[in-house]
Amino acid sequence: MSVTLVQLPSPWLLNDRDTPLLGTLYLATNLAANGIDVKVADLVGVDEDKWLIPEADVYGISLTTPQVPQARKAINMLRNRTSHPVTIVVGGPHPSALPQWCIDNLGADYAFVGEADHAIVDFVKHGSKDKVIKCAPVDLSTIPRMRRDFVDMRSFHVVGINTMCCGRR
Numbered sequence: 001m002s003v004t005l006v007q008l009p010s011p012w013l014l015n016d017r018d019t020p021l022l023g024t025l026y027l028a029t030n031l032a033a034n035g036i037d038v039k040v041a042d043l044v045g046v047d048e049d050k051w052l053i054p055e056a057d058v059y060g061i062s063l064t065t066p067q068v069p070q071a072r073k074a075i076n077m078l079r080n081r082t083s084h085p086v087t088i089v090v091g092g093p094h095p096s097a098l099p100q101w102c103i104d105n106l107g108a109d110y111a112f113v114g115e116a117d118h119a120i121v122d123f124v125k126h127g128s129k130d131k132v133i134k135c136a137p138v139d140l141s142t143i144p145r146m147r148r149d150f151v152d153m154r155s156f157h158v159v160g161i162n163t164m165c166c167g168r169r
Helices: 022-033 065-080 093-097 099-106 119-126
Strands: 002-007 037-042 058-062 087-091 110-113 132-134
Touching: 002 022, 022 037, 022 058, 022 119, 058 065, 058 119, 065 087, 065 093, 065 099, 087 093, 087 119, 093 099, 093 110, 099 110, 099 132, 110 119
Parallel strands: 002 037, 002 058, 058 087, 087 110, 110 132
Antiparallel strands: none
């Protein structure tokens, strides 16, 4: 079973490459540590016509409320590009607040509520009878140290030199 985690752009920000996608990287790290083939599609700062999302059996999309339009486009793209069925799960702040809405209106198959660090591993290995998956609280000492090799960490701004916030050019 293969998983591709999708990190959507945040076009409302001055520069969405300011902060690395830590939540997505923790999920990817935990999936890999449990023997699951995982990739990260880093779409942050990428124009829609250049989105590259690796093929997978399961796609996980993390989103906030302002990212709903991008999530809808990504889900439609994933559904329309292949003839075989794919499983799409969503997580993050918006699905945690409105899980059923994400299933009914975005076209996600499942929605995670809360921190999915362990729940995503269980889901990929065993599936779920519930469409809304309520995650147990995560003890931070039970997750592996985050791997940074899933994305180009140097493509994100270094704290303290962001010309947008510091006024330096």
